Amino acid sequence: MFYRLSGTYHTSYQADRKLWKIPTDRWLVIALLVLAALAPLYVSPLYLGSYVLPWVIWSAAALSLTLLMGLAGQLHFGFAAVMAIGAYASIHLVRAGVPFELALLLSGLIAAVIGTVFGGAALRVKGLYLVMATLAMQYLVDWVVVNVPAISGGAHATLRTPDVGFLFLPIDSLASRYWLALGWAVALTVFFMNVKRTSFGRALVAIRDKDFAAAVIGVDPFRTKLTAFATSSFMGGVTGAILAFCFYRAVTPEQFGFNVSIQLVAMVLVGGLGSVIGSWLGAGFVLLAPIFLTNLVSGLAAGGWVPVSQNFLSHLPLMIYGAMIIGFLLLEPLGLAKIYDNIRKYFLVWPFRHARS
Amino acid sequence: MAYFLELLISGALTGLMYSLVALGFVLIYKSAGVPNLAQGALVMTAGYAVWMVMAWGLNVWIAIPVAAAIMFGFGLIVERLLLRRMVGQPVIMVVMLTLGLEILLRGLVPGILGSTPKPIDLGIDFAPIIIGDVFINRTSLYGGIAALALVGASLLFFRTRLGTKLRAVSDDHVSSWAVGISVERAIGISWGLAGIAAVVAGALWGSSQGADWTLSMLLFPAVAVVILGGVDSVPGVVVGGILVGVLGTVIPGYLDSFAGGSTRDVVTSLIILLTIMVRPFGIFGREDIERI
Numbered sequence: 001m002f003y004r005l006s007g008t009y010h011t012s013y014q015a016d017r018k019l020w021k022i023p024t025d026r027w028l029v030i031a032l033l034v035l036a037a038l039a040p041l042y043v044s045p046l047y048l049g050s051y052v053l054p055w056v057i058w059s060a061a062a063l064s065l066t067l068l069m070g071l072a073g074q075l076h077f078g079f080a081a082v083m084a085i086g087a088y089a090s091i092h093l094v095r096a097g098v099p100f101e102l103a104l105l106l107s108g109l110i111a112a113v114i115g116t117v118f119g120g121a122a123l124r125v126k127g128l129y130l131v132m133a134t135l136a137m138q139y140l141v142d143w144v145v146v147n148v149p150a151i152s153g154g155a156h157a158t159l160r161t162p163d164v165g166f167l168f169l170p171i172d173s174l175a176s177r178y179w180l181a182l183g184w185a186v187a188l189t190v191f192f193m194n195v196k197r198t199s200f201g202r203a204l205v206a207i208r209d210k211d212f213a214a215a216v217i218g219v220d221p222f223r224t225k226l227t228a229f230a231t232s233s234f235m236g237g238v239t240g241a242i243l244a245f246c247f248y249r250a251v252t253p254e255q256f257g258f259n260v261s262i263q264l265v266a267m268v269l270v271g272g273l274g275s276v277i278g279s280w281l282g283a284g285f286v287l288l289a290p291i292f293l294t295n296l297v298s299g300l301a302a303g304g305w306v307p308v309s310q311n312f313l314s315h316l317p318l319m320i321y322g323a324m325i326i327g328f329l330l331l332e333p334l335g336l337a338k339i340y341d342n343i344r345k346y347f348l349v350w351p352f353r354h355a356r357s
Numbered sequence: 358m359a360y361f362l363e364l365l366i367s368g369a370l371t372g373l374m375y376s377l378v379a380l381g382f383v384l385i386y387k388s389a390g391v392p393n394l395a396q397g398a399l400v401m402t403a404g405y406a407v408w409m410v411m412a413w414g415l416n417v418w419i420a421i422p423v424a425a426a427i428m429f430g431f432g433l434i435v436e437r438l439l440l441r442r443m444v445g446q447p448v449i450m451v452v453m454l455t456l457g458l459e460i461l462l463r464g465l466v467p468g469i470l471g472s473t474p475k476p477i478d479l480g481i482d483f484a485p486i487i488i489g490d491v492f493i494n495r496t497s498l499y500g501g502i503a504a505l506a507l508v509g510a511s512l513l514f515f516r517t518r519l520g521t522k523l524r525a526v527s528d529d530h531v532s533s534w535a536v537g538i539s540v541e542r543a544i545g546i547s548w549g550l551a552g553i554a555a556v557v558a559g560a561l562w563g564s565s566q567g568a569d570w571t572l573s574m575l576l577f578p579a580v581a582v583v584i585l586g587g588v589d590s591v592p593g594v595v596v597g598g599i600l601v602g603v604l605g606t607v608i609p610g611y612l613d614s615f616a617g618g619s620t621r622d623v624v625t626s627l628i629i630l631l632t633i634m635v636r637p638f639g640i641f642g643r644e645d646i647e648r649i
Contacts, residue, residue, distance in 0.1 A: 069449070075452075121630070131392075132580060132633060137626070140630075143626075146619075262456055266457075311467075311471060318464030322461025326439065329454045330439065
């Protein structure tokens with residue numbers, strides 16, 4: 001119907017290896033990109049600032065994490081700490097007079113260096129133990145950030161981000177902050193789609209599937225695992241800096257706590273491990289579904305439709321969030337990306353039921 | 358010296374109370390191979406259950422068995438509805454499922470029963486026991502004794518007919534199946550037993566700080582206990598608990614004053630990290646040999 005193909009008819013390997021195998025996909029992405037870029041023009045500032053902007057930034061964060069968890073198969077339950085390092089590093093660098101563009105890169109590098117230390121644990125253990133080790137590191141980084149006044153500005157302090165400009169354009173209005181975040185998220189998306197087609201991406205996948213077997217065919221697990229952690233942490237660190245400058249604008253350690261790490265893993269899993277579109281959908285779903293459902297129920301409660309107490313309402317986002325994670329893992333372990341893929345495949349071969357094999 | 362002794366004793370007793378929480382984790386991991394990161398939330402739910410049953414006007418000694426029955430059933434239901442469908446899935450799925458359960462319970466239980474701390478009165482005197490210059494908290498003391506008793510009971514239980522079945526299941530699911538042991542039922546029972554352990558933990562921790570959502574934060578020290586002692590070792594829970602408790606009380610006792618507080622979490626994190634780096638399977642755990 002939309003795809004005008006009724007099947008896939010590639011006649012060369014080159015056609016099968018293209019980034020956009022089907023013209024419709026390319027037009028769809030271009031249309032979405034135009035819609036996203038023009039969002040400040042037609043979305044009200046309230047919705048842009050409190051829904052669309054965090055969605056874009058968290059999608060970038062989910063993409064960074066899914067490079068590590070989806071492609072390289074290394075579990076990471078301390079990614080919020082990596083983002084915290086990026087955020088705090090960028091603020092202090094800008095305050096010290098470093099230009100914002102350079103500060104973003106440097107904060108990413110600092111996060112990459114410390115994030116690679118996280119990866120040291122991955123060289124020794126995997127699975128459950130890696131979860132625990134990264135979780136412990138999250139607590140350690142949190143403690144250091146809170147208790148070193150030079151970083152957090154004292155216990156319970158809030159650090160305001162200075163005014164900055166990006167490539168001679170001042171980042172002062174909501175729209176400019178949105179465009180900067182969107183630019184970064186799109187850059188990450190393009191990088192992620194292409195990294196899957198490079199030797200580095202294939203090495204990551206080999207490590208994920210079985211690290212011993214990967215070593216046998218000549219992929220160095222030591223180097224590949226650490227590079228995976230470094231790359232992912234660099235992306236996470238810059239995303240943390242973008243999050244601080246474009247969204248929060250006043251940073252406290254609680255914004256990068258253990259719960260945020262869990263939320264990031266939830267985004268990656270709900271979206272679908274290692275999927276680009278899954279990261280975008282998962283971030284949006286985990287971020288926005290509890291808000292909308294809670295608003296719905298509190299609206300119903302205010303109208304007297306459902307008899308629930310204030311206490312119940314205040315705990316509702318947590319319940320929806322937990323139930324959502326459980327529901328996705330039980331009903332569709334491959335996440336929203338798989339659901340999208342099913343729908344796409346249906347229309348790809350429409351009006352037939354399935355393609356000729 | 359008296360300060361050190363007091364820290365030592367209170368640390369050991371707190372550690373034993375951690376091992377009450379950790380015991381449930383080990384029971385499930387040992388039989389099902391599932392890392393139950395919802396154990397903290399199970400303890401919280403159990404604390405609320407004890408409070409709820411006592412609010413019906415029942416005596417403590419009747420309320421705790423009733424709550425234990427409720428939590429046993431709850432454990433069975435969780436296993437039947439959630440974990441059984443996770444068999445054969447990668448560990449990240451199971452970890453995230455139990456974390457999702459943790460989040461759900463942390464919202465659902467206080468959301469329905471109220472989020473103010475619920476007092477649980479076990480009839481324990483709040484006045485400390487004083488030996489020489491050392492003050493000992495009675496709740497911790499009884500908690501420590503209960504932990505030792507529960508671990509002892511678990512060790513004895515693993516020698517009964519049912520316990521032998523559970524041990525067989527923990528060794529190998531397929532072989533147990535082949536000799537006619539119902540693996541599903543064994544795993545279900547281990548979840549129920551973890552629920553009972555959670556009731557003891559919930560009642561004692563609830564009586565010392567009130568039952569509210571903060572009980573679910575016991576998960577973190579419990580994880581340290583489990584990693585240090587070995588994830589599949591019941592005696593390891595006692596040793597790991599005492600070590601985590603003592604280190605987590607004595608070191609902050611001297612460092613907190615000039616390191617800015619909450620060094621306990623740092624000590625706990627370092628215990629987890631160092632154990633994983635040096636000896637990932639813990640003190641008493643069984644080293645898994647991976648086939649390629």
